[in-house]
Amino acid sequence: MxxxxxxxxxxxxxxxxxxxxxxxxxxxxxxxxxxxxxxxxxxxxxxxxxxxxxxxxxxxxxxxxxxxxxxxxxxxxxxxxxxxxxxxxxxxxxxxxxxxxxxxxxxxxxxxxxxxxxxxxxxxxxxxxxxxxxxxxxxxxxxxLSVLHVEQRVARTLLRLIQQSGRQEDGGIVIDFPITRRDLSDMTGTTLHTVSRLLSGWEKKGVVQSERKHITVCKPERLHALSEGRPV
DNA sequence: CCATTAAAAGCCA
DNA sequence: TGGCTTTTAATGG
CATH class of the missing domain: 2.60.120.10 (Jelly Rolls)
Structure with missing residues (x-):
């Protein structure tokens, strides 16, 4: 070898x-x-x-x-x-x-x-x-899992992921490995449908951007606000 | 607010 | 084409 x-x-x-x-x-x-x-x-x-x-x-x-x-x-x-x-x-x-x-x-x-x-x-x-x-x-x-609402859990999960496996790009911080809605729902104890709806909603607000198997957090601050149940 | 079910459309091998 | 991913709507707890 x-x-x-x-x-x-x-x-x-x-x-x-x-x-x-x-x-x-x-x-x-x-x-x-x-x-x-x-x-x-x-x-x-x-x-x-x-x-x-x-x-x-x-x-x-x-x-x-x-x-x-x-x-x-x-x-x-x-x-x-x-x-x-x-x-x-x-x-x-x-x-x-x-x-x-x-x-x-x-x-x-x-x-x-x-x-x-x-x-x-x-x-x-x-x-x-x-x-x-x-x-x-x-x-x-x-x-x-027991005390936070679904939206807060998914937001926190994304924040952890960009903190541990994030890569800075022009548009924001991208999660450095392929990740599906299904994966996120497995991490947060919810369904892929709810994750899909949340991501779509956040994308409309410009907080995140996603393609298939690929998520970019554009506004970590606003995601952090969401993770504390604060409206953005 | 959130899960479930169903259906359809898009992407990729 | 077939399987996987994602979105969207409807329904119900």
Whole structure:
């Protein structure tokens, strides 16, 4: 296999405190894998044999109910680890992970996780920081689901997405991966129809702009107002 | 206010 | 063409 460049990792938080030789060690243990858009990386409950670093693309963690309903828990932007079940003391993955866009990953056998944590300074603290952030996000989302109105939930979701995966463009901030009304309804606990109507309404007001699988937030301020139930 | 159902139109492989 | 995405309208909780 081709040698991986050390600069792949040196700027990412879990590895930023490591010197060149340490990053070299880590890269030499890694394997790369590319995934097409909308494919499953691993399933909830499966043996957690690998942990991944997302080099490029976006993945989402989700749960599928027995009735086949999808509930998206969170999105993971490029540069973050995912699937590190060993960090929670689990031997199986806690959620299904799918690619939201074509993705490039590095992966390591889960058996290496304890060694990484023990050997590499900063790796553990940064990984647990990531866990904390995701836990926080999931908690606030649970609260939001129960107390906020649909319009506020969808607005907040869009704001989170542009904050985590947004790319500045001339017309506004565009969500950097393909996203459908259906995806948004899975994230907000509503229906694709309601999401469609909301987006259409916002588009008329110039707050957002959307094509199929592609949403741009033109006026984040006004979206923020909407997320607090304030009229715009 | 929001979900459900139904129907139709548009986009893309 | 067939399947997926989106919009729109009607209905009902």
């Amino acid at each position: 081709k040698k991986l460049d050390e600069s792949l990792l040196s700027d990412l938080p879990p590895f930023s405190q490591l010197d060149g030789s340490q990053i070299r060690e880590i890269l030499d243990l890694a394997k790369t894998k590319r995934f097409e858009e909308n494919v499953t990386v691993f399933e909830e409950g499966a043996e957690a044999e690998r942990f991944y670093l997302l080099l490029d693309g976006t993945v989402r963690a989700l749960h599928v109910t027995p009735e086949g309903e999808h509930v998206t828990a969170l999105h993971v932007p490029a540069g973050q680890l995912f699937g590190f079940a060993a960090a929670f003391g689990r031997s199986t993955y806690p959620a299904t992970v799918e690619t939201a866009a074509e993705a490039v990953t590095l992966w390591w056998p889960m058996s290496l996780w304890p060694q990484f944590v023990a050997r590499y300074p900063g790796f553990a603290t940064e990984s647990y920081r990531t866990i904390g952030q995701r836990l926080n996000e999931m908690q606030t989302r649970v609260v939001e």
